[in-house]
Amino acid sequence: MNDNHASTDTEVDRNVSPAKALFYGDIVKSLFWPFPETNPENEEMLQMVLESVDRFLEGRDDDFRQWDEDGAQPGDFIESLRELGLFGLIIPEEYGGIGLSNAAYSRVLQQCSRYDSSVSLTIGAHSSIGMKGVLLFGTDAQKETYLPKLASGEMIAAFCLTEAGSGSDAASIKANAVRKPGGGWILNGEKLWITNGGIANFYTVFARTDGDTGKLSAFIVERDYPGVTSGPKEDKLGIRASSTTTVNFADVELPEDSLLGPEGKGFMIAMAILNNGRTGLGGGSVGGMKTCIELAAKQAKERKQFGQSIADFGMIKQKISDMTVDCFAAESVVRMVGHYIDSGHSDYSVEAAISKVFASEAMNRAANESLQIAAGNGYMKEFPYERIMRDARILTIFEGTSEILRLFIALSGMKGPGTLLRDLQSATEDIFNSPIKGFGLLSDYAGRKITQVTSLGNERIVGAVSEDLRDDALIFEKYSLELARMTDVLLRRHGKSIANRQFALKRAADVVIDLFVGLSVLSRVSSMEADESEQYQQAAAIAHLFSQKAKRRMNQNLRAMLRNEDESAKSLADHVFEAERYPWDVL
Ligand SMILES: Cc1cc2nc3c(=O)[nH]c(=O)nc-3n(C[C@H](O)[C@H](O)[C@H](O)COP(=O)(O)OP(=O)(O)OC[C@H]3O[C@@H](n4cnc5c(N)ncnc54)[C@H](O)[C@@H]3O)c2cc1C
Incomplete structure (x- = not known):
C-alpha cells in the first residue's frame, strides 16, 4: 500500500479517491465495503417524498406526451412542483427545505425519471447545478437571502x-x-x-x-x-x-x-458544482432504465410471433438480461458515489465522472434496446419508447460529454502515478492539475527515462465476498494490477504526448470504469444475505455476468495498448476530413 492512500477496514480515509487508487493497482477495500445503506435519518422522509412523487406523476402519460409536443410544461404544473416541495429537496430544513442527503436526492430524481425526464430535469437543473453553488460556496448572508426562496420554488x-x-x-x-x-x-x-x-x-x-x-x-x-x-x-x-x-x-x-x-x-467552483451534481443525472438515468425494463418485459411477454411469445427467444432474453445487469450496475455505482459525497469524502470527482459516463451510456443502451423489442410499436409516437430514446440522448452530452469525462477520468487517475515517476514530475504537473483546461500544456521532457514502476501492491478483497463471488473478486484484483501496469506503460511510452494520446486514454478510462463499477456491484451483492433465495441467486448472477463481460472488455483494452490500428484509424479520419465526404461512391 502506498502511504498516500493507506486505510484500514474500520478507519476510512476520506481524502482517498478509490478510483485514483486503482491506477496504482490498489483496491481500497474499506472504500467499497460495506455497501452503503440508506441513512435512517433520511429514510422516512425519503419514503414520503417518493410516495408523493408517485401520487403526483402516476397516470399522467398523456400529459407528458402532450408537453413533449408543446415543448413546455404548463405553469400550473410547475406550481404543483413547488407545492410538493420538490425545489427544496437538498436545502437544509433550517432554510425551509427537506434536507435530503445526496443519495436520497438522487433516489428522488430516479423516481421522477421513471415517469418523465423533463420533470426530472426541471427539478434537477435547479438543485443539482442551478443553486448548488449557494450550498457549497455561499456566505451565510447569501444562504439566508436565497435558500428559503429557492426551497419554496419562489425562485427557480x-x-x-x-x-x-x-x-x-x-x-x-x-x-x-x-x-x-x-x-x-x-x-x-x-x-x-x-x-x-x-x-x-x-x-x-x-x-x-x-x-x-x-x-x-x-x-x-x-x-x-x-x-x-x-x-x-x-x-x-x-x-x-x-x-x-x-x-x-x-x-x-x-x-x-x-x-x-x-x-x-x-472554474474550480463550476467543476465542484458539476461533480457534486452528477448523482442527480445518474439517478435520473437509473430511473429511466427501470421504466425501459418494465415496458420491455411486459411488451416481450405480450407480443406473439411464430406462434409464441417473443420473450421465449434467446435474442430478446439477451437484451432483457443486459438491460438488467446495466441497471443494477448503474444503480450500485450511483449509490456508491452518493455515499462518498454524504460521508464527507474530499475527492470523489473521478468516481462521480465514472458514474455519470456509465449510467448515461447504459440508459442510452436501455432506451435503444427497449425500442428494438417493441420494434414497430416502439417507433410510433403512440407509445413511450421513442420519447424515452429522444430524452435519453442528451445524457451523454450535457454536464460533461462522455469524451471529456473519459479524458478527465484517465488523466486525473494518472496524475498520482505520473508524479511518482520522478523524472517526469515537473513536466507533468500542469497537465495533470487541470486535465480539462490544460490539454497540450506539457513541457518538453522527451527522451527522459522513467525509472519507477507504479504497481505498489494490492489489498485483497476476496475475503470480503461470499464463496460464490470469489472468482469475480479475483478478476478485479487481477485487472487493477493490470491497470497500474498499463498506466506505467502509457507514461513510459508516450512521455509528453500522453495528454494527446486519446485512443490510449479512452482505453485507460474504460478499464477503470469497468473496475470501479464492477467493484461497486460486487460490494452490493456481497452485502446481501447469501442464501438459496431466487433474489440473491439472481443478484449473484448479475455480479457474475458483469464481471465476465468486464473481464473481456478490460482484456481487449489492455491488449490494444500494445497492439492496435490507431494510426490507420487516425489516417483514415484525416483522409475523410480532407475530402469532407465519403470518398468511395459506387454506381
Ligand atoms: C438540452 C441542453 C441543455 C443544456 N443545459 C445547460 C445548462 O443548464 N447550463 C450550461 O451551462 N450548459 C448547458 N448545456 C450545454 C452543454 O453542457 C454542452 O452542450 C456540453 O458541455 C458540450 O458542449 P458543446 O455542445 O459546445 O460541444 P463541443 O464542446 O463543441 O464538443 C463537440 C464534440 O467534440 C468532443 N470534444 C470536445 N473537446 C474534446 C476533446 N478535447 N477531446 C475529445 N473530444 C472532444 C465532445 O465530446 C463532443 O462530442 C446544455 C446543452 C443542451 C443540448
Missing part, C-alpha cells in the same frame, strides 16, 4: 456556463464582469442552452473577471436585475418540455455581494 435556479464559442472548453468563456469603482460589478455576455433558462429567476453565472485574460468568477444574478433577458425556447430532439433558452446579460449591474465564492475561483 439555472446554471449558466456554456456560451456559443465555449462548450466543453469551459475555461474559454467570454462573458465578463468588470469591477465598478464604488463596489459591485457590470456583467456582459450571452449564455447558451441553459436548462430552466426561461423559467428561472436565479442564475449562477460564470464570467471572466478583470479583462480577457482574467480568471473566471461565479456570480448570483437575479432575473429582475435590469439587463437580464432570456431568449425563446429551443426546439429540441428530446427533453422537449424542459425549458432550454439563451440567457443574456447586457450591462447588468451586480451588487458587491453577488460574488459567489472567492474571486478568480470560478
Whole structure:
C-alpha cells in the first residue's frame, strides 16, 4: 500500500479517491465495503417524498406526451412542483427545505425519471447545478437571502456556463464582469442552452473577471436585475418540455455581494458544482432504465410471433438480461458515489465522472434496446419508447460529454502515478492539475527515462465476498494490477504526448470504469444475505455476468495498448476530413 492512500477496514480515509487508487493497482477495500445503506435519518422522509412523487406523476402519460409536443410544461404544473416541495429537496430544513442527503436526492430524481425526464430535469437543473453553488460556496448572508426562496420554488435556479464559442472548453468563456469603482460589478455576455433558462429567476453565472485574460468568477444574478433577458425556447430532439433558452446579460449591474465564492475561483467552483451534481443525472438515468425494463418485459411477454411469445427467444432474453445487469450496475455505482459525497469524502470527482459516463451510456443502451423489442410499436409516437430514446440522448452530452469525462477520468487517475515517476514530475504537473483546461500544456521532457514502476501492491478483497463471488473478486484484483501496469506503460511510452494520446486514454478510462463499477456491484451483492433465495441467486448472477463481460472488455483494452490500428484509424479520419465526404461512391 502506498502511504498516500493507506486505510484500514474500520478507519476510512476520506481524502482517498478509490478510483485514483486503482491506477496504482490498489483496491481500497474499506472504500467499497460495506455497501452503503440508506441513512435512517433520511429514510422516512425519503419514503414520503417518493410516495408523493408517485401520487403526483402516476397516470399522467398523456400529459407528458402532450408537453413533449408543446415543448413546455404548463405553469400550473410547475406550481404543483413547488407545492410538493420538490425545489427544496437538498436545502437544509433550517432554510425551509427537506434536507435530503445526496443519495436520497438522487433516489428522488430516479423516481421522477421513471415517469418523465423533463420533470426530472426541471427539478434537477435547479438543485443539482442551478443553486448548488449557494450550498457549497455561499456566505451565510447569501444562504439566508436565497435558500428559503429557492426551497419554496419562489425562485427557480439555472446554471449558466456554456456560451456559443465555449462548450466543453469551459475555461474559454467570454462573458465578463468588470469591477465598478464604488463596489459591485457590470456583467456582459450571452449564455447558451441553459436548462430552466426561461423559467428561472436565479442564475449562477460564470464570467471572466478583470479583462480577457482574467480568471473566471461565479456570480448570483437575479432575473429582475435590469439587463437580464432570456431568449425563446429551443426546439429540441428530446427533453422537449424542459425549458432550454439563451440567457443574456447586457450591462447588468451586480451588487458587491453577488460574488459567489472567492474571486478568480470560478472554474474550480463550476467543476465542484458539476461533480457534486452528477448523482442527480445518474439517478435520473437509473430511473429511466427501470421504466425501459418494465415496458420491455411486459411488451416481450405480450407480443406473439411464430406462434409464441417473443420473450421465449434467446435474442430478446439477451437484451432483457443486459438491460438488467446495466441497471443494477448503474444503480450500485450511483449509490456508491452518493455515499462518498454524504460521508464527507474530499475527492470523489473521478468516481462521480465514472458514474455519470456509465449510467448515461447504459440508459442510452436501455432506451435503444427497449425500442428494438417493441420494434414497430416502439417507433410510433403512440407509445413511450421513442420519447424515452429522444430524452435519453442528451445524457451523454450535457454536464460533461462522455469524451471529456473519459479524458478527465484517465488523466486525473494518472496524475498520482505520473508524479511518482520522478523524472517526469515537473513536466507533468500542469497537465495533470487541470486535465480539462490544460490539454497540450506539457513541457518538453522527451527522451527522459522513467525509472519507477507504479504497481505498489494490492489489498485483497476476496475475503470480503461470499464463496460464490470469489472468482469475480479475483478478476478485479487481477485487472487493477493490470491497470497500474498499463498506466506505467502509457507514461513510459508516450512521455509528453500522453495528454494527446486519446485512443490510449479512452482505453485507460474504460478499464477503470469497468473496475470501479464492477467493484461497486460486487460490494452490493456481497452485502446481501447469501442464501438459496431466487433474489440473491439472481443478484449473484448479475455480479457474475458483469464481471465476465468486464473481464473481456478490460482484456481487449489492455491488449490494444500494445497492439492496435490507431494510426490507420487516425489516417483514415484525416483522409475523410480532407475530402469532407465519403470518398468511395459506387454506381
Ligand atoms: C438540452 C441542453 C441543455 C443544456 N443545459 C445547460 C445548462 O443548464 N447550463 C450550461 O451551462 N450548459 C448547458 N448545456 C450545454 C452543454 O453542457 C454542452 O452542450 C456540453 O458541455 C458540450 O458542449 P458543446 O455542445 O459546445 O460541444 P463541443 O464542446 O463543441 O464538443 C463537440 C464534440 O467534440 C468532443 N470534444 C470536445 N473537446 C474534446 C476533446 N478535447 N477531446 C475529445 N473530444 C472532444 C465532445 O465530446 C463532443 O462530442 C446544455 C446543452 C443542451 C443540448
